[in-house]
Amino acid sequence: MTRPLTPRQQNVYDFIVKTMNELGYPPTRAEISRALGFRSPNAAEEHLRALERKGAIRVIRGTSRGIRLPAQEAETTPSQLTQPEPPSSQGLPIIGEVAAGSPILAAEHIDRYCPLPPEYFTPRADYLLRVRGLSMKDVGILEGDLLAVHRTDRIRNGQIVVARLEDDVTVKRFHRDGHHVTLQAENEDFAPIELDLRRDHLEIEGIGVGVIRGGNGQALG
CATH class of the missing domain: 2.10.109.10 (Umud Fragment, subunit A)
Structure with missing residues (x-):
């Protein structure tokens, strides 16, 4: 992370980290909006784009949970990057x-x-x-x-x-x-x-x- 975050951006970032630590996968835009009181998922999307520009996260387009933390990606295999919630080996x-x-x-x-x-x-x-x-x-x-x-x-x-x-x-x-x-x-x-x-x-x-x-x-x- 190379640029400082605004207080609201920090709230979004902290919620993403908390969700990933507790559940093992990132939140959707709708979940971010509900948790932080935004009027619509579009507001969450704007904050995600700002966080990406500042290097705090990486956003994968075309998926509802496509949010990655650069620090964690260094410890993640390529197959894990494309599957935020891997199917169980049980089927x-x-x-x-x-x-x-x-x-x-x-x-x-x-x-x-x-x-x-x-x-x-x-x-x-x-x-x-x-x-x-x-x-x-x-x-x-x-x-x-x-x-x-x-x-x-x-x-x-x-x-x-x-x-x-x-x-x-x-x-x-x-x-x-x-x-x-x-x-x-x-x-x-x-x-x-x-x-x-x-x-x-x-x-x-x-x-x-x-x-x-x-x-x-x-x-x-």
Whole structure:
């Protein structure tokens, strides 16, 4: 770190260090915003860019937890740099209920592990999310299925995403037009979720890359 930080930048930096020490991975912009009382994740992003310019952190573009501490990187292998939360050697973690506001891969959310390798799916899966409800039944994603999820926030219109809306996590088809986003259910009984990104917070946890029917190990690519 070669340049002094402002008090607010120091607060952000200290929160990043605290989160990484306690959880083993960096916070998202939304988590920084909630912890420090920012109005939106955009404010957190501005502080992260300032910290990067001052050499306090390194930001990896295109990932929600792409924050690195230069001092720690010197002790980290290249494979660790690209995977902030490495998949367990036991297999893919199966995520059940997700507590409000907490990281989706927090230990308390993992029900068990599936022995399928991440490379079984393309792109590779990072975890399996147990599906609740029937809002996506018309594309064959049913209650109790396991949705294989590739962690990314780079998405295209028409992809099925795992989205976090404030404290809720939902699976829907993604469409964006400027500031307007529609999260579309694949079931006519469910109304679409309409968002304006200028006022509504949306965080993409990943994209669906496959389904395991009923959680019984029969994978559908």
